[in-house]
Amino acid sequence: MIHALALLLTVQLAGVVLTGALGLAVPGPVLGMALLLAALMAVPRLVAVVAPTARVILGHLAILFVPAGVGVVGHIARLGDEALAVGLAIAVSTVLAIVVGALTFVAVARLTDRSDRADRDA
Structure with a gap:
């Protein structure tokens, strides 16, 4: 567990x-996650x-x-006039996240089905 936490x-x-060094517009943890994905793909035993x-x-993400x-x-009073815009942004982004997740699932399911069929036909 210590080794895994150290890697993460x-x-x-x-x-x-x-x-920070390259001045990228991508959050550092997101870039780190991409690096982790690359490491897991390069060295499968890391999985x-x-x-x-x-x-x-x-399991404890909540x-x-x-x-x-x-x-x-704690800062609900600061929301003031932006409450409608913030609420709308939250609702729209939630719906978009669900739609993108569903489309990704469908795409991966189709890709894996094709590769399964190709393996059976070979």
Whole structure:
């Protein structure tokens, strides 16, 4: 677990450093996640190291939203005139995220079905 956490934090740090050094418009943790994906694809045995720790972290992901919720409630008065715009942005982005997730799932399902058929035909 320590090795997996070290790897996760290292790729996140690398993403933050690269983003800052290169002046990229991508958040550092997102770039770090892309680096992790590249590392997992390059060294498949890393999956076995990272997967158990990732499952634990994902299982407790809701805890990470508590500080954000407290921050919103703590500054609710500042929302004022922007409440409608913020609410609309949240609603639209939620719907878009669901649609993109569903389309991605369908695309991957089609791709895997094609490769399964090609394997059976070969």
